[in-house]
Amino acid sequence: MPTTETTADLDLAELLGPLLVAEVEAYLDTAARQHPPSPARPAQTAALPGPAWYRIAQHLQADPPPTPRAAAAPTGPWWGGYPTPAPTLADRVLRRRPTVPVTTRQHLQLMDRYIAAHGWTQGQLWDQTGAVCVLGAHIRVLAAGYGTPTTAWQARLAIGNALGRLGHPVPVDSWNDRATTTHHDVHALLRAAAARS
Template identity: 50%
Template structure:
């Protein structure tokens, strides 16, 4: 005799089953309450794995962009945001000296700025203004170099120095409102 699942009688939760439910609830209530989980403070310079462009919308092509078969318009960012994104990209990809990028994907300061631009954040004008802010900070801190790239490639420069420079340049740009 074949039984169809749709013709089975509904499950009856009579008094026998309700006693079992009450017993399980009593057991669960007797267990110790787990300690409240406190979310730890995560330093912005910490090593939490996240995308380097978090907080910024990705460039999305419009219908007209797709019809014209062109890339999406860049996301407009301020100079300070471009410098912050450059620092994040450097942290994400890794840092190198003496080359725009290497075989492991690490980039120099200029390579990181070019990558941020290539990913659709900012315009060439934004990058130029950001480089001007970096040069202003370099000269204000007594490092008379000919370009940010010369500072990046100096044998005494470390990755932390580049991040610190970008942070100071971003703060300067923010204070100027650009």
């Protein structure tokens, strides 16, 4: 029988997972209005079953993993130092994704490393080369099995707080897409948020 703390964590994950997904959906809706998809793009597939964050992870599993940029190769993989998520017997029986527990600080550091390895973009979650925006980095790190929706949501809050301290009290996605925001600014923001987490 699960303890009260475990039950509370599960309830919190169930609540926060949809909030993160709602942010993704709002971002995609805004991006679609600003950049309509090309006619060659495949039609949207039917909704996948299961919790919202898991549906995103399943969708990402169907995508081929992006190839890291050559400049990042000498430093090793972006998840270096962390174990690769491996399914346990319980994961197999319950048909759930394996995860590696990470703290909010570690999630932010992994996001920073993911962007360093794959590149940064604006106006979309990720591009064909694998470059991601800040929200795209959240999703990719979470889909790779590092952390939970609760961890990702706490990291989003830490980034918002860091933006406020830096004098930019705006949503991180709006800040990410500003013409004045640079790749260096994104790394500095993630490191500042991690330092205070």
